[in-house]
Amino acid sequence: MPSRRTDPLTLEVVELIGDVVTRYHQEYEHAAAGHQLTGAQARVLNLLSLEPMPMRRIAQKLRCEPSNITGIVDRLESRGLVERRPDPADRRVKLAAPTEEGLLTADRLRESLDFAREPLAGLSDAERGMLRDLLRRMLG
Numbered sequence: 001m002p003s004r005r006t007d008p009l010t011l012e013v014v015e016l017i018g019d020v021v022t023r024y025h026q027e028y029e030h031a032a033a034g035h036q037l038t039g040a041q042a043r044v045l046n047l048l049s050l051e052p053m054p055m056r057r058i059a060q061k062l063r064c065e066p067s068n069i070t071g072i073v074d075r076l077e078s079r080g081l082v083e084r085r086p087d088p089a090d091r092r093v094k095l096a097a098p099t100e101e102g103l104l105t106a107d108r109l110r111e112s113l114d115f116a117r118e119p120l121a122g123l124s125d126a127e128r129g130m131l132r133d134l135l136r137r138m139l140g
Contacts, residue, residue: 023115024115028043028113031113032109034112035105035108035109036079037105037109038072040062040068040072041072041075041076042109043062044069044072044073044076044096045081045098045102045105045106046106046110047062048082048096048097049098049102049103052085052098053095053096054087054093054094054095054096055069055070055094055096058073058096073096076096080099080101081099081102082099082102083096083097083098083099
């Protein structure tokens with residue numbers, strides 16, 4: 001009996017997940033370049049458009065070193081897309097927050113990402129809900 005990890009169906013699903021991730025990253029990089037951003041800058045800007053946060057938390061969410069985030073935020077700040085401001089809860093902490101232009105750019109960036117949105121639109125609400133639930137379960 002084949003291992004559950006190497007059965008043909010599991011291997012096909014793993015391959016398909018890899019293909020989805022690859023295509024998503026390619027489109028994200030292309031969309032970011034259309035806004036004169038790197039993929040990393042676009043991901044940080046997108047994250048900050050949801051809520052301002054300290055650099056350490058950005059690094060945790062993106063699973064990278066805080067020093068990398070500092071450089072990315074510096075470049076976004078120099079373009080007027082992000083600003084640093086004191087955290088109202090702890091004035092010793094600086095939050096990175098999008099400017100109005102940063103919010104507009106993040107919105108335009110999201111609008112230009114069709115890869116995930118278009119195929120998902122072809123699924124019913126129930127199918128999208130099932131896919132979401134399965135992905136959440138996979139991620140624990």
